[in-house]
Amino acid sequence: MRVFKFGGASVKDANAVKNVVHVLQTTGYSNVLIVVSAMGKTTNALEKIVALYLDQDADYKRSIQNLKQYHFEILTSLFDHKQHPVFKKAENLFNDLETTLTRNKSRQYNYIYDQVVSYGELLSTIIISEYLNNNGFANEWLDAREMIKTDNSYRDAEVDWEHTQQIILDTVNKKTLTVTQGFIASDQNNFTTTLGREGSDYTAGIFAYCLGADSVSIWKDVPGVLNGDPRVFENTKLLSHVSYEEAIELAFYGASVIHPKTIQPLQRKEIPLYVKSFLHPDTEGTSVKKGQPLDPYMPCYIVKKNQTLVSLSSIDFSFIVEENISDIFKLFHQYHIKVDLIQNSAISFSVCLDDKFNHLEDLLNTLKARFKVAYNKNVSLYTIRHFTDDAIVSLEKNKEILLKQITRETYQMVSKE
Numbered sequence: 001m002r003v004f005k006f007g008g009a010s011v012k013d014a015n016a017v018k019n020v021v022h023v024l025q026t027t028g029y030s031n032v033l034i035v036v037s038a039m040g041k042t043t044n045a046l047e048k049i050v051a052l053y054l055d056q057d058a059d060y061k062r063s064i065q066n067l068k069q070y071h072f073e074i075l076t077s078l079f080d081h082k083q084h085p086v087f088k089k090a091e092n093l094f095n096d097l098e099t100t101l102t103r104n105k106s107r108q109y110n111y112i113y114d115q116v117v118s119y120g121e122l123l124s125t126i127i128i129s130e131y132l133n134n135n136g137f138a139n140e141w142l143d144a145r146e147m148i149k150t151d152n153s154y155r156d157a158e159v160d161w162e163h164t165q166q167i168i169l170d171t172v173n174k175k176t177l178t179v180t181q182g183f184i185a186s187d188q189n190n191f192t193t194t195l196g197r198e199g200s201d202y203t204a205g206i207f208a209y210c211l212g213a214d215s216v217s218i219w220k221d222v223p224g225v226l227n228g229d230p231r232v233f234e235n236t237k238l239l240s241h242v243s244y245e246e247a248i249e250l251a252f253y254g255a256s257v258i259h260p261k262t263i264q265p266l267q268r269k270e271i272p273l274y275v276k277s278f279l280h281p282d283t284e285g286t287s288v289k290k291g292q293p294l295d296p297y298m299p300c301y302i303v304k305k306n307q308t309l310v311s312l313s314s315i316d317f318s319f320i321v322e323e324n325i326s327d328i329f330k331l332f333h334q335y336h337i338k339v340d341l342i343q344n345s346a347i348s349f350s351v352c353l354d355d356k357f358n359h360l361e362d363l364l365n366t367l368k369a370r371f372k373v374a375y376n377k378n379v380s381l382y383t384i385r386h387f388t389d390d391a392i393v394s395l396e397k398n399k400e401i402l403l404k405q406i407t408r409e410t411y412q413m414v415s416k417e
């Protein structure tokens with residue numbers, strides 16, 4: 001069997017949903033499990049609804065109505081008859097969302113976030129499943145929250161692999177077409193959890209691992225994995241063959257075309273990953289498999305924006321040694337801050353940080369009690385895998401460089417924007 005993943009861009013409007021049918025016609029659709037993300041920018045809209053709700057801004061209800069209108073416009077284009085049960089199902093989901101917020105007593109941001117943003121995937125999968133059924137692609141809709149079990153680290157939940165695998169094997173019929181949600185799961189008390197932004201690729205990896213799938217295909221708005229994000233770099237080229245190791249490195253450094261957690265479960269069972277264009281489903285795209293050399297071999301460019309460069313130095317000119325460094329790292333862990341790059345000298349220690357959960361200010365205040373702290377916000381971290389001198393020269397042109405680091409295969413540089 002195969003696992004397919006359709007992301008937000010591939011289901012952003014009615015035409016995109018119709019195109020999913022075209023992809024399935026091209027590739028075949030028996031023995032397929034489809035993982036779907038929220039439509040277009042729905043998750044961002046739901047994030048804003050959570051923020052308004054927590055600010056006690058009554059406008060959150062208007063934002064829910066706007067999101068409802070967006071989904072109902074898509075529904076009206078996809079279904080001829082308003083009597084179709086999908087309209088009632090979508091209506092019920094929006095009512096549930098409002099009730100969830102009205103009844104909620106918690107002030108815990110991460111918990112509320114997961115209960116709310118999960119509606120994006122519930123809506124998209126109801127719509128796609130019904131649309132496919134209506135067009136001769138009989139399928140079963142399954143609730144991913146009943147299959148993927150996690151701990152209760154809301155917004156960044158850890159999968160309980162054993163329990164999850166057992167439920168998935170008992171629930172999914174490998175011989176038919178199944179539609180389920182990316183990104184969402186549930187904890188031991190059956191509260192909804194999420195796997196981190198852009199986590200639907202990871203969901204595809206989880207299902208493929210648990211089902212022992214033959215392959216995973218993630219359908220994107222690009223021809224495959226390119227040697228740079230085409231929104232940022234010019235003249236990017238398709239990477240036809242990539243190894244698991246290379247893919248993990250690229251994703252880790254910030255190539256957002258694949259969620260970093262996706263590869264590991266696939267690599268453990270040697271399940272190939274195909275990154276393909278939903279606009280040209282018959283083209284090859286990128287294959288990610290065990291041990292295959294990067295082909296074509298060329299420099300790969302990655303940029304992570306909105307990072308923070310923090311430099312710590314000791315207040316009394318004493319050395320920054322293992323002991324302080326280990327304390328500093330405990331703090332990064334405690335504040336859920338990801339470290340992208342490290343450089344140290346005798347009395348100073350620099351790190352490039354990714355503050356996904358907005359804890360930077362608290363961290364800086366804690367650090368200031370023990371160190372002299374200097375920092376630059378909104379810096380960019382550039383990485384070139386398999387760098388050449390020419391690649392470095394052209395990247396550095398017109399940039400104000402704050403820090404640089406070169407290892408065998410990887411060049412990294414932090415610059416002001």
Ligand code: ADP
Nearest residue numbers: 007008009222224225226228229231255256257
């Ligand atoms: P999804 O619709 O599945 O959420 P994403 O938007 O997360 O898809 O991923 C596709 C986008 O990733 C592309 O539009 C592209 O701008 C970006 N991207 C970043 N790095 C790369 C890369 N190395 N190759 C291809 N696309 C990349």
Ligand code: ASP
Nearest residue numbers: 037043183197198199200
């Ligand atoms: N809808 C979620 C997000 O936008 C998950 C995903 O798209 O992968 O982050």
Ligand code: MG
Nearest residue numbers: 007008037198
């Ligand atoms: Mg996405």
